[in-house]
Amino acid sequence: MIILITGGAGYIGSQVNKELNKLGYKTIVVDNLINGHIELVKWGTFINLDLMEKKELIELFKAKKIDAVMHFAAFAYVGESVLEPKKYYLNNVVGTLNLLEAMLSAGVDKIIFSSTCAIYGNPVYTPMDEDHPKEPINPYGRSKLAVEHILEDFSRAYGLKYVSLRYFNVAGADFEGEVGEWHEPETHLIPNILDAAIGVKPYVEVFGTDYETEDGTCIRDYIHVVDLAKAHIDALEYLFEHESSDVFNLGTGKGCSVMEVIEAVKRITGKDFKVKLSDRRPGDPPILVAKAEKAKQILGWAPKHGLDEIIETAWRWHRRLRGLC
Numbered sequence: 001m002i003i004l005i006t007g008g009a010g011y012i013g014s015q016v017n018k019e020l021n022k023l024g025y026k027t028i029v030v031d032n033l034i035n036g037h038i039e040l041v042k043w044g045t046f047i048n049l050d051l052m053e054k055k056e057l058i059e060l061f062k063a064k065k066i067d068a069v070m071h072f073a074a075f076a077y078v079g080e081s082v083l084e085p086k087k088y089y090l091n092n093v094v095g096t097l098n099l100l101e102a103m104l105s106a107g108v109d110k111i112i113f114s115s116t117c118a119i120y121g122n123p124v125y126t127p128m129d130e131d132h133p134k135e136p137i138n139p140y141g142r143s144k145l146a147v148e149h150i151l152e153d154f155s156r157a158y159g160l161k162y163v164s165l166r167y168f169n170v171a172g173a174d175f176e177g178e179v180g181e182w183h184e185p186e187t188h189l190i191p192n193i194l195d196a197a198i199g200v201k202p203y204v205e206v207f208g209t210d211y212e213t214e215d216g217t218c219i220r221d222y223i224h225v226v227d228l229a230k231a232h233i234d235a236l237e238y239l240f241e242h243e244s245s246d247v248f249n250l251g252t253g254k255g256c257s258v259m260e261v262i263e264a265v266k267r268i269t270g271k272d273f274k275v276k277l278s279d280r281r282p283g284d285p286p287i288l289v290a291k292a293e294k295a296k297q298i299l300g301w302a303p304k305h306g307l308d309e310i311i312e313t314a315w316r317w318h319r320r321l322r323g324l325c
């Protein structure tokens with residue numbers, strides 16, 4: 001089977017590309033390398049193409065016999081999306097529409113979409129299940145929710161089969177160290193703590209210490225990227241077996257506070273570093289934790305790796321990325 005992976009030169013897409021190839025799928029990676037890295041494309045065929053180039057996309061789908069699509073390509077910086085919403089709606093929504101048009105023109109009817117817990121907005125209750133109200137508080141989240149609606153409508157009207165996977169906080173790296181997190185700039189917590197542990201950054205900054213949580217810092221649900229990749233394989237099998245569409249949260253159901261993550265990094269790396277306590281950032285909900293029972297029940301998926309393995313694998317990867325080993 002041939003799977004087309006958009007954004008396969010990025011953090012998560014490259015891990016899923018590895019898993020697919022391990023299982024014998026053939027892959028075509030489509031990425032314009034705007035935020036991706038060719039060094040992360042270690043399997044399959046690479047095509048340098050922007051999803052905004054609709055004509056070329058349509059030709060590509062006509063030329064290859066593609067069985068299903070995994071769609072990771074998007075912009076994903078929340079702060080930037082507030083400053084430049086047009087950029088986000090164009091890339092994330094119009095880019096996806098182009099992709100769907102190309103798929104339908106070639107009779108490809110299966111897609112797995114990278115959605116996010118950002119579509120829920122501020123938690124009304126926790127842990128959040130898939131029925132939680134969807135009121136995203138930034139253009140990034142709204143662009144992803146718009147795509148979820150488009151998929152629903154295309155499914156009803158054109159028979160498209162989709163699975164939307166709503167990721168919580170993805171972290172960690174491949175256990176063999178072949179691919180890992182590589183964002184520029186890096187906004188995610190764990191790589192930023194690792195930079196402080198390495199000494200690339202003078203300190204790690206904690207935004208908000210007066211939340212209504214046990215230690216006053218924000219709580220997030222960290223899911224290992226290898227577990228996340230496995231969920232994509234399960235979702236793909238579901239699409240082929242059931243020929244129906246669905247949405248799933250992907251998280252562990254267990255929250256860790258920023259301070260807990262910092263302490264775990266200190267313990268695992270054996271490094272001490274400065275922690276700067278700052279004010280809250282606007283728009284950061286105190287707690288984001290997934291209820292991921294649905295993925296367990298329907299996909300048979302369950303995360304296997306906890307915070308320690310996330311930090312161990314990310315530490316190995318991150319030191320190499322910074323040229324330290």
Ligand SMILES: NC(=O)c1ccc[n+]([C@@H]2O[C@H](COP(=O)([O-])OP(=O)(O)OC[C@H]3O[C@@H](n4cnc5c(N)ncnc54)[C@H](O)[C@@H]3O)[C@@H](O)[C@H]2O)c1
Nearest residue numbers: 007009010011012031032034035036050051073074114170
């Ligand atoms: N990393 C997380 O914690 C997280 C959480 C929730 C959702 N997501 C979603 O998962 C997906 C992957 O995230 P990631 O962390 O791997 O991001 P990433 O930036 O590492 O990867 C995205 C890839 O898409 C490519 N791309 C972007 N726009 C493109 C276009 N128009 N045409 C072709 N290629 C394009 C980039 O070059 C990059 O390689 C994104 O859709 C993101 O919104 C990520």
